Amino acid sequence: MIAHSIFFYTFSIIAIISAIMVTTSKNTVHSVFFLILDFISISCLFIMIGAEFLGMIMLIVYVGAVAVLFLFVVMMLNVAQQKNQWFSSEDSSKHIPVGLIISTLIFVELIIVIGGWKYKPDLFDINNSVELSKVSNTHSLGQVLYTDYIHVFQISGMILLVAMIGAIVLTFRKRTGVKTQSYLKQISRERSEGVSVLNVESNKGVKIDD
Amino acid sequence: METLTILFDQVYKILFLLVPVLVSVAMVVWLDRRVWAFVQKRQGPNVVGPFGLLQSLADALKYIFKEIIIPSSSNKVIFILAPIVTMTLALISWAVIPFSATQVLADINVGILYLFAVSSLGVYGIIMGGWASNSKYPFLGAIRSAAQMVSYEVSIGVIIINVLLCVGSLNLNDIVIAQQNLWFVIPLFPMFVIFFISALAETNRPPFDLPEAEAELVAGYQTEYSGMMYAMFWLGEYANILLMCAMGAILFLGGWLSPIEIYPFTLVPGAVWLILKILLLFFLFALVKAIVPRYRYDQLMKLGWKVFLPMSLIWVVLTASFLFYFNLLPVN
Numbered sequence: 001m002i003a004h005s006i007f008f009y010t011f012s013i014i015a016i017i018s019a020i021m022v023t024t025s026k027n028t029v030h031s032v033f034f035l036i037l038d039f040i041s042i043s044c045l046f047i048m049i050g051a052e053f054l055g056m057i058m059l060i061v062y063v064g065a066v067a068v069l070f071l072f073v074v075m076m077l078n079v080a081q082q083k084n085q086w087f088s089s090e091d092s093s094k095h096i097p098v099g100l101i102i103s104t105l106i107f108v109e110l111i112i113v114i115g116g117w118k119y120k121p122d123l124f125d126i127n128n129s130v131e132l133s134k135v136s137n138t139h140s141l142g143q144v145l146y147t148d149y150i151h152v153f154q155i156s157g158m159i160l161l162v163a164m165i166g167a168i169v170l171t172f173r174k175r176t177g178v179k180t181q182s183y184l185k186q187i188s189r190e191r192s193e194g195v196s197v198l199n200v201e202s203n204k205g206v207k208i209d210d
Numbered sequence: 211m212e213t214l215t216i217l218f219d220q221v222y223k224i225l226f227l228l229v230p231v232l233v234s235v236a237m238v239v240w241l242d243r244r245v246w247a248f249v250q251k252r253q254g255p256n257v258v259g260p261f262g263l264l265q266s267l268a269d270a271l272k273y274i275f276k277e278i279i280i281p282s283s284s285n286k287v288i289f290i291l292a293p294i295v296t297m298t299l300a301l302i303s304w305a306v307i308p309f310s311a312t313q314v315l316a317d318i319n320v321g322i323l324y325l326f327a328v329s330s331l332g333v334y335g336i337i338m339g340g341w342a343s344n345s346k347y348p349f350l351g352a353i354r355s356a357a358q359m360v361s362y363e364v365s366i367g368v369i370i371i372n373v374l375l376c377v378g379s380l381n382l383n384d385i386v387i388a389q390q391n392l393w394f395v396i397p398l399f400p401m402f403v404i405f406f407i408s409a410l411a412e413t414n415r416p417p418f419d420l421p422e423a424e425a426e427l428v429a430g431y432q433t434e435y436s437g438m439m440y441a442m443f444w445l446g447e448y449a450n451i452l453l454m455c456a457m458g459a460i461l462f463l464g465g466w467l468s469p470i471e472i473y474p475f476t477l478v479p480g481a482v483w484l485i486l487k488i489l490l491l492f493f494l495f496a497l498v499k500a501i502v503p504r505y506r507y508d509q510l511m512k513l514g515w516k517v518f519l520p521m522s523l524i525w526v527v528l529t530a531s532f533l534f535y536f537n538l539l540p541v542n
Contacts, residue, residue, distance in 0.1 A: 003213070052318065053380075065330070072357075075352075137320070
């Protein structure tokens with residue numbers, strides 16, 4: 001039990017400190033690295049409370065995919081010169097009230113949500129937790145997701161699909177004059193299309209391009 | 211006192227796993243170079259020790275005694291962290307690999323997800339190294355590898371789903387035991403091929419070694435590294451390759467199961483079978499390195515997103531429909 005609490009406090013302290021460092025570090029790339037550290041320690045916390053599936057998915061989705069893309073974009077911006085000027089520059093002070101208002105709103109919303117949370121009455125029932133320990137985490141999640149909440153699950157999948165298609169449509173442009181390779185075209189080329197014999201008259205030449 | 215005993219027991223187990231892994235990484239580098247040389251009708255490293263077996267040890271000694279140079283304009287903390295991250299991530303994934311029904315360091319419920327998660331973190335070592343070097347070639351190599359590894363992870367994930375549909379569990383031992391009658395390489399052969407090629411891309415092996423394409427990028431993300439730090443990148447890379455081979459052996463070749471369940475074969479311990487299967491896959495990796503020319507970058511991306519991803523998705527639908535229609539879905 002002591003080891004458990006030692007690990008819990010280690011991971012939560014790392015999570016909180018790195019969350020603070022995300023917003024305060026001067027270099028944007030460092031911020032992203034602290035964000036990754038935050039994700040990793042939170043997934044460790046998930047694993048510690050027995051939600052190993054959630055912890056692993058957190059690692060795979062957020063750290064393995066989303067944060068890589070973050071890092072990709074931030075590194076491309078060439079931020080070596082352009083540092084995070086939140087605390088140093090003078091004209092940033094007019095952004096602070098707006099930020100404070102937004103963060104207060106989110107904080108109040110969080111309190112309302114947590115205060116109004118209704119726990120399932122049998123959540124803390126000992127029999128129930130024994131029942132849960134027999135079935136593995138992944139099985140129990142699947143049994144709930146694909147039965148009781150199948151419609152919500154499908155709808156959220158559709159929303160993600162629509163968002164993906166929307167993002168592709170918004171950024172897609174048809175470029176002209178780009179040479180792309182088409183395997184089918186290359187393979188299906190015949191000799192008769194590619195080669196033609198011309199009689200070139202002296203001093204006149206021949207036009208190759210049509 | 212009891213806690214200490216448990217602690218020492220665990221440390222002993224970890225050392226018993228990690229030391230063989232590190233030694234076999236060194237041996238496998240030698241094997242790789244020898245196979246590569248034989249395909250090209252050369253001798254390869256054959257001077258140090260019998261058959262050149264000690265070549266990797268000699269190389270390691272050379273790296274240890276070289277000076278570590280940290281470029282003055284680099285981001286020093288991240289520059290030093292990058293090889294450590296690569297090496298650590300390559301080694302921690304061995305914790306869940308089952309060498310027999312009981313010989314596994316951590317027999318966790320979500321073993322395959324853990325392997326997948328750790329292998330998807332592997333890209334960070336490369337990105338960190340490339341960015342912290344603050345130099346053009348490493349940065350280009352890092353960007354290439356980030357795009358490449360993220361693309362091929364998607365198809366590896368879908369292939370894993372294929373296997374999981376047939377098993378009904380995320381535990382690696384369950385995956386192995388589910389193949390007792392039929393190794394998954396037979397019913398899922400196309401997936402095995404795609405997994406093998408994706409593993410090549412995931413570990414930056416030729417023909418997909420664009421992040422370190424020596425003709426264009428010097429050595430890619432490793433360009434600014436020297437001495438022991440370079441050796442750590444190198445060890446991490448080969449440990450990752452071995453891990454991918456182990457993953458292939460467990461998912462498709464029946465892990466520690468013996469090929470034929472009859473008397474003389476059942477005497478051989480499971481660990482030996484697993485190691486033989488890993489070596490077989492590694493031999494294929496080495497052959498591919500010797501006989502295939504490097505892909506162009508746009509072809510690599512096209513292969514990942516337009517060929518492998520749709521094919522493995524279609525195969526998921528086919529597997530699921532087949533299992534459902536013939537009532538073969540695993541139920542526990």
